[in-house]
Amino acid sequence: MTPYRTYPCLVGALAEDIPLKDGSVDIVLFATSLDHIEDEDAAIDECRRVLKPGGRIIFWQGLYDPRVMASAKTFEPIFFGRWWRPWAAVAEYVYFAHRLRKLRRKLEKNIPLDDVHARYYTRERFDESLARWKLRKTREIAVPNSTGLFAEAVPR
Numbered sequence: 392m393t394p395y396r397t398y399p400c401l402v403g404a405l406a407e408d409i410p411l412k413d414g415s416v417d418i419v420l421f422a423t424s425l426d427h428i429e430d431e432d433a434a435i436d437e438c439r440r441v442l443k444p445g446g447r448i449i450f451w452q453g454l455y456d457p458r459v460m461a462s463a464k465t466f467e468p469i470f471f472g473r474w475w476r477p478w479a480a481v482a483e484y485v486y487f488a489h490r491l492r493k494l495r496r497k498l499e500k501n502i503p504l505d506d507v508h509a510r511y512y513t514r515e516r517f518d519e520s521l522a523r524w525k526l527r528k529t530r531e532i533a534v535p536n537s538t539g540l541f542a543e544a545v546p547r
């Protein structure tokens with residue numbers, strides 16, 4: 392039985408080739424998927440094509456950004472918890488700093504971090520991409536203590 396939907400179901404479709412008519416949708420959402428898409432420029436061109444005039448693109452994007460990851464880390468475990476917690480936290484922080492340095496080196500050299508992402512957005516790379524796609528950011532929420540970013544953008 393086919394469930395009733397008020398929206399088209401595009402199972403199996405690719406963002407680079409969206410099976411929707413020109414100017415037919417109000418909003419396009421990338422839910423932690425933009426960095427998995429092989430040809431992001433083609434996907435954004437497709438979004439532009441299917442959006443109605445005044446339509447918006449919402450990005451829900453996790454950032455692989457050592458700076459954002461560092462500021463998401465809190466000092467809370469050092470000050471609260473059992474007597475041994477501060478000692479464990481110091482060891483954890485030293486290891487975390489080592490991991491961040493490794494991450495920064497890999498990002499600088501464009502070395503893949505895994506085999507499921509096509510690219511890794513830092514805050515800077517994400518903003519540069521929006522500018523390249525001629526999208527104007529209209530709203531943004533950086534989720535506190537996390538690397539999650541929500542951004543709304545409209546074609547210029």
Ligand SMILES: C[S@@+](CC[C@H](N)C(=O)[O-])C[C@H]1O[C@@H](n2cnc3c(N)ncnc32)[C@H](O)[C@@H]1O
Pocket residue numbers: 404405406407421422423424425427428429430
């Ligand atoms: C991290 S998952 C996110 C899944 C889902 N959006 C969610 O919030 O649970 C990344 C998704 O990107 C999808 N994806 C990868 N390449 C794609 C492409 N070219 N077009 C559309 N989706 C793609 C994958 O199928 C995968 O489901």
